[in-house]
């Protein structure tokens with residue numbers, strides 16, 4: 001790992017965002033719109049004062065955290081797509097840049113994106129709904145970190161598939177994460193799922209994060225076992241996926257796809 | 264005599280059951296300009312991409328700076344660069360920003376003064392601060408050449424580098440390549456469909472057809488062997504001959 005090469009990739013994306021209005025929108029405006037729409041729906045539903053006392057907290061919290069997962073994944077996948085779109089992959093991989101350095105740079109970009117987006121959504125929630133996510137407490141922070149890593153996992157998976165199968169699967173960059181949404185238990189607890197689906201959802205680190213978030217809200221205790229599951233699953237998945245990505249990368253070089261992606 | 268900078272032995276690339284490069288062997292000496300000639304689909308680009316580590320060979324061996332490529336990729340690629348009509352660069356960045364990123368990627372120091380120098384040599388002053396998306400194809404080609412020269416490579420691969428340049432800039436580019444070769448001992452592997460350019464630039468020419476070397480030598484030697492006064496006629500003769508099975 002050479003830091004200057006990672007820094008070079010980061011500067012390339014900084015230059016890009018400095019100049020591209022649509023890309024800034026991606027970070028600032030869409031998360032804001034999301035929060036606005038779902039936030040007002042939540043407020044409306046809360047008028048019915050169902051048996052659920054922490055309704056608003058549940059929903060807005062889930063919404064903000066879901067965006068963390070989504071943007072963490074996008075941070076990885078879109079960075080790769082940018083290179084395809086600008087036919088820049090050959091320039092990068094005919095340089096001494098390694099696959100690991102490339103992934104590391106996309107992960108740093110992903111964290112930056114999450115931070116930027118979170119600032120927007122957290123401030124907007126405060127301004128529009130007087131909802132301060134930090135009332136949920138600092139115990140949420142380790143869960144958010146795990147959500148970022150879960151996002152990386154989906155991001156690496158999606159990127160590997162796009163690299164290998166090309167343009168046809170590019171839409172996965174936006175769709176993949178929603179494949180996992182029903183089994184992430186974002187807006188409802190694990191217990192509402194049928195047993196067989198619960199078993200699958202338990203294998204998803206995001207499920208344990210959202211379960212943890214709800215535990216923080218309702219019980220106010222620190223759900224250590226949820227965190228342990230999230231950390232354990234993430235560690236396994238991320239390791240496996242990074243190895244898998246290297247294998248896919250080698251397969252692409254063998255089939256001569258690296259010089260053709262995007263065609 | 265010193266060891267050749269580039270040594271290629273039995274280089275072979277199969278895509279499925281199609282053989283794109285078929286047991287190719289050659290050396291390039293330090294400071295030499297080697298021209299790869301051949302009809303479309305002969306395997307020129309595939310060969311160059313294997314030398315850049317973008318395609319993994321099916322068989323054969325590549326040594327650059329005396330080092331086996333597969334075990335010294337990073338070390339080798341830090342001292343190699345390429346320019347090709349097939350690649351582009353990030354469109355939303357300015358020419359200068361793109362060059363800066365490349366400089367950082369290769370860990371160069373004094374990046375600004377290097378950029379100043381290369382911009383002057385390639386006459387890029389008037390579009391140095393332009394957004395890459397807005398470049399003409401000739402300007403884009405010059406940016407691609409600039410990114411290759413910027414990193415002061417010891418070995419340079421150029422895949423049809425002058426294809427979209429006007430004759431004036433193409434001529435200046437050739438002069439620049441020769442000048443840098445003279446001053447730094449740059450080694451060049453070159454492809455072009457321009458026969459005059461091939462003759463003018465190359466110390467030696469390799470003629471590829473269907474992935475195999477069918478002729479090799481100085482352009483004078485090749486012309487003599489095939490009894491033609493013109494390299495273009497040799498090209499036509501070779502390209503239209505059915506290879507022996």
Ligand SMILES: Nc1ncnc2c1ncn2[C@@H]1O[C@H](COP(=O)(O)OP(=O)(O)O)[C@@H](O)[C@H]1O
Pocket residue numbers: 255256257260278281283301302303304305306307308309310
């Ligand atoms: N990734 C690939 N998969 C399958 N066939 C390929 C691939 N890349 C190149 N080829 C084939 O290999 C042959 C040589 O191509 P190339 O090296 O680009 O030729 P040249 O540069 O001499 O025109 C062509 O027939 C081409 O279609």
Ligand SMILES: [Mg+2]
Pocket residue numbers: 307308309422
């Ligand atoms: Mg070619």
